[in-house]
Amino acid sequence: xxxxxxxxxxxxxxxxxxxxxxxxxxxxxxxxxxxxxxxxxxxxxxxxxxxxxxxxxxxxxxxxxxxxxxxxxxxxxxxxxxxxxxxxxxxxxxxxxxxxxxxxxxxxxxxxxxxxxxxxxxxxxxxxxxxxxxxxxxxxxxxxxxxxxxxxxxxxxxxxxxxxxxxxxx
Amino acid sequence: xxxxxxxxxxxxxxxxxxxxxxxxxxxxxxxxxxxxxxxxxxxxxxxxxxxxxxxxxxxxxxxxxxxxxxxxxxxxxxxxxxxxxxxxxxxxxxxxxxxxxxxxxxxxxxxxxxxxxxxxxxxxxxxxxxxxxxxxxxxxxxxxxxxxxxxxxxxxxxxxxxxxxxxxxxxxxxxxxxxxxxxxxxxxxxxxxxxxxxxxxxxxxxxxxxxxxxxxxxxxxxxxxxxxxxxxxxxx
Numbered sequence: 165x166x167x168x169x170x171x172x173x174x175x176x177x178x179x180x181x182x183x184x185x186x187x188x189x190x191x192x193x194x195x196x197x198x199x200x201x202x203x204x205x206x207x208x209x210x211x212x213x214x215x216x217x218x219x220x221x222x223x224x225x226x227x228x229x230x231x232x233x234x235x236x237x238x239x240x241x242x243x244x245x246x247x248x249x250x251x252x253x254x255x256x257x258x259x260x261x262x263x264x265x266x267x268x269x270x271x272x273x274x275x276x277x278x279x280x281x282x283x284x285x286x287x288x289x290x291x292x293x294x295x296x297x298x299x300x301x302x303x304x305x306x307x308x309x310x311x312x313x314x315x316x317x318x319x320x321x322x323x324x325x326x327x328x329x330x331x332x333x334x
Numbered sequence: 335x336x337x338x339x340x341x342x343x344x345x346x347x348x349x350x351x352x353x354x355x356x357x358x359x360x361x362x363x364x365x366x367x368x369x370x371x372x373x374x375x376x377x378x379x380x381x382x383x384x385x386x387x388x389x390x391x392x393x394x395x396x397x398x399x400x401x402x403x404x405x406x407x408x409x410x411x412x413x414x415x416x417x418x419x420x421x422x423x424x425x426x427x428x429x430x431x432x433x434x435x436x437x438x439x440x441x442x443x444x445x446x447x448x449x450x451x452x453x454x455x456x457x458x459x460x461x462x463x464x465x466x467x468x469x470x471x472x473x474x475x476x477x478x479x480x481x482x483x484x485x486x487x488x489x490x491x492x493x494x495x496x497x498x499x500x501x502x503x504x505x506x507x508x509x510x511x512x513x514x515x516x517x518x519x520x521x522x523x524x525x526x527x528x529x530x531x532x533x534x535x536x537x538x539x540x541x542x543x544x545x546x547x548x549x550x551x552x553x554x555x556x557x558x559x560x561x562x563x564x565x566x567x568x569x570x
Contacts, residue, residue, distance in 0.1 A: 173411060173414055173415060173418070176410070176411065176414060177407065177411065180407045180410060181407075184402050184406065184407065185399065185401060185402065188400065188401070188402035188406075189399045189400055192400045193394065198400060201400075201402075202402065202403060202406060205402060205406065205410075206406065206409060206410050206413065209410045209414070210410065210413055210414060210417070213414050214417075266389070269386075269389050270389045270390060270391065270394075271394075273386045273387065273389045273390040274390045274391065274394045274395035275395070275399070277390055277395040278395050278398075278399060285395075288387070289392050289396070291352075291354065292352055292387055293387075293392045298349070298354065310345075313345060313346060313348065313349050314345040314348075315348075316348035316349055316352065316354075317344065317345045317346070317347055317348030317349070317380075318348070319348065320348045320351060320352075320380045320383050320384060321348075321380070323383050323386075324379065324380070324383045327383070327386075
């Protein structure tokens with residue numbers, strides 16, 4: 165049996181401690197509802213435990229595996245929500261998978277931006293997301309304009325490191 | 335290493351990747367990149383990171399990450415524990431029948447076989463019972479399983495005062511409630527209470543929990559069946 169398998173309750177507890185916060189954060193982002201997200205995370209760990217002996221760390225990380233399960237759970241939940249009584253004949257609309265992958269990408273980048281240093285995040289928010297001139301932000305923060313430029317550089321580098329740590333692959 | 339001479343160029347690469355260098359600076363930097371493979375590689379790598387920024391929304395990442403409720407882990411452990419126990423019971427009788435063990439084990443298998451096949455038509459899937467509209471913070475969940483003797487009830491409770499005595503009843507047809515026993519809720523005890531009643535699950539209509547002075551009622555009929563792909567495999 166591979167190490168780190170989820171076949172026992174201790175394995176599930178450890179996996180929960182390590183990954184539940186991320187899975188929940190993403191589930192909220194994807195489903196837009198904390199109650200549904202709770203349901204999704206619970207179902208993810210129960211399914212992971214049931215299929216625990218099929219998890220193979222040589223193929224991918226536990227985190228990747230849990231996210232793959234969560235993906236199916238979210239699709240099932242979306243399908244359940246999409247089925248409305250009284251629309252017989254048309255069948256249930258296929259749940260869109262595309263938005264899920266886009267939501268996963270968005271969430272990963274947002275999570276990475278949460279994890280970089282405050283100063284780096286701040287300059288990226290002000291200059292990139294708010295589109296403010298470097299000189300204006302420099303004046304507001306009381307630093308030379310060159311400092312803003314170098315913070316943008318080190319901010320992007322920090323973001324790259326965090327994304328790599330999170331297992332982001334292009 | 336020519337990193338010392340590249341250092342000033344390097345610090346412009348972020349602004350360059352985001353298209354924020356002035357025209358003069360950009361032309362000068364591009365001339366440097368032309369002759370410097372290291373800086374060129376760094377510029378490409380940062381360009382890839384910069385291209386991800388449009389996917390993120392600051393209204394999300396400027397908020398702290400939402401945290402799962404503190405008791406979610408305990409609820410998952412309780413659900414898995416209940417399913418594991420019921421699965422193990424099924425495996426026990428199957429092994430007993432299949433392997434033809436002698437002596438006491440065979441006798442035990444016979445008894446278990448009666449449990450399973452002589453259950454008086456009570457066989458059926460375990461059921462989750464959901465308690466809706468609970469006060470904020472209170473969580474009650476139950477899994478009911480048909481047994482030869484009646485119904486086994488596995489209960490999970492949280493959010494009520496520690497030490498509260500809980501009395502559990504099952505209402506059958508005709509309105510009569512049968513006791514399923516008592517348990518005490520202890521704060522931090524991440525476990526389920528296992529109770530039983532003689533009433534068949536197929537006849538059970540409501541699950542009633544008196545917790546201290548409060549009473550919670552949940553319908554049993556039409557409750558969703560436990561979804562477990564292993565059930566069918568194990569039953570064959």
